[in-house]
Amino acid sequence: MDLTCLIAKKHFRLCVRVAMRVAVLLGLMWVAIGCSSHSTTLNSGSGGQGGTAGGFTNASLKGRYTYSLNGFYFPNSGYYQRAGVFIADGNGNITGGIDDFVQSAASTNPVTGNYAVASDGTGLLTLNVGTGQVQLAVVMESGSRVDLIEFDSLASGAGVAQSQDSGVLTNPPAGTFVFRFHSDLASTVGNMIFSARLVSGNEDLVRNGTLSSVTITGTVTAPDSNGRGTINLTDSGSISSAYIYYLIDSNTMNLLTLNMIGAPVGALGAGKAELQSSGPFALTSLQGGFVFHSSGDTLVEVEGVNTAGEFTADGKGNIPSGSYDSVVDGVPIADAALTGSYDVASNGRATITLNPAGVSAIPEIAWLVSPSRAFFMVNVVGRAEDGTLDQQKGNPFSASSLSGQYTFYMHGYDAQSPPQIDRAGVASFDGKSTLAFQDYFVNRGGSMSQTKAAGSNYTVSSTGRVATSVPGVTSNMVVYLVSGTSGYLILGDHGSEVSGRIAQQSPP
DSSP states (O other), X not given: OOXXXXXXXXXXXXXXXXXXXXXXXXXXXXXXXXXXXTTOOOOOOOOOTTOOOOOOOGGXXXXXXXXXXXXXXXXXXXXXXXXEEEEEESSSEEEEEEEEEESSSEXXXXXXXXXXXXXXXXXXXXXXXXXXXXXXXEEESSSSEEEEEEOBTXXXXXXXXXXXXXXXXXXXXXXXXXXXXXXXXXXXXXXEEEETTEEEEEEEEEETTEEEEEEXXXXXXXXXXXXXXXXXXXXXXXXXXXXXXXXXXXXXXXXXXXXXXXXXXXOOEEEEEEEOOSOSOOGGGSEEEEEEEEEEEESSOTTOEEEEEEEEEESSSEEOEEEEEEEETTEEEEEEEEXXXXXXXXXXXEEEEEEETTSOOEEEEEEEEETTEEXXXXXXXXXEEEEEEEEOOSOSOOGGGOEEEEEEEEEEEOSSSSOEEEEEEEEEEESSSEEEEEEEEEEETTEEEEEOOOOEEEXXXXXXXXXXXXXXXXXXXXXXXXXXXEEXXXXXXXXXXXXXXXXXXXXX
8 A cells, every 4th residue: 555545544534533523614714712812811720739830921922933833624634734933022912923834735824913821821822824813722831932732623733832043043054953854654864964055964764664764965045034944855765855944043943844756745744953963973972861752653543653761771782771651553551661772873873772571672763963862763664653862860750850830731632532632731740749730721622621630649760750640631641751840741541642741830
């Protein structure tokens, strides 16, 4: 079966799951849902066991922000990617920006809008995009990072907005960047070397279960006033691709597919690139505790696999210990002990083999951004799965490692009807054993609410694995801590395909 048929099969399966909802939504135009800053009263949070960070206002969201979102768009039953820039004035107004939306075709539109931020950092943001509107629920981790979920009846999606450094917007990328890119049934990692508007580098690609390792060449345009430019690449296998990039700062950019010759019409893709540092690399470049998190597609489900875990690397090519959680097509693997091995080339390309107990060996290809961070993809037949590898800080961990107010978001599908689910809000850890979801937004297949959940117990292993259940949300939430201030989460419930992130709030 070719790639086009596989994508059509998966889209059809998901269309069946949401048929009744889509029938209601077909024909809807982009509309506001009454959640603008002038018509919505936001909950301000209820405190909680660990105390409320508080102190956020509209002034906390000010300046230029680069954003990226992906999800499922109900009116025509398809997946979407969007990226862009919005400019917040600190008074509740979006005064400018630009939005790129890709589904069956790409469109680019200017952005205006409005927003409202409550004292606990939650809020609502309306983007006027061309002739339509996009409603987002937001939760502020800090003034420089904001988690987003789509909060209207038209789509289920999630992403992040990061403060953009306006001082670098006139300069094209320069140096060696490591990138990760995901598109329909394809995962890509590699490096891009930018020099005088030219691009060269290396790329490892798994598409439809087949691994290719190629070289790439191409060109890059200078960014415009929004930090937006284009990258055109051709690989040694004669596949040409075009991407939009958005500069976040001189070290980081978001990527969005503009065109992929040889891929199916309407193929979607997005990713990130970060400036590489600290090379040349060796086995000793991977040493100590690391947390990994990845997600992707299977031959059964788009967004059908989510994985998180941790391992210890000895700096000599061995992984003597670790733990592994994954959900593949709704079937969970919980807290499997793992061992493994790895090798690292001088350019930062690493091969990693993980051996979770009771699971077949999992080969991965990673590219090191630095000795503390890497992008990787999973080389397993039937999957297109990719993610990040981050060095742990602050271990050994305990319940006291989590104390105070944290932001969270989660996105994906579960066994309820309709299956699409997005959540974003604030949670409180008391540093002992109790977690409370104080205030959060929910988009359940286009039906929106703002709510909270009662307190529940959590446990933390010395290696940073957090286990908890949350009433009304999940019976098995697993978080792997990168540090006491951030971690990656997946829901380990049967039938669930949900993942996300937590981070401690930094109040203004």
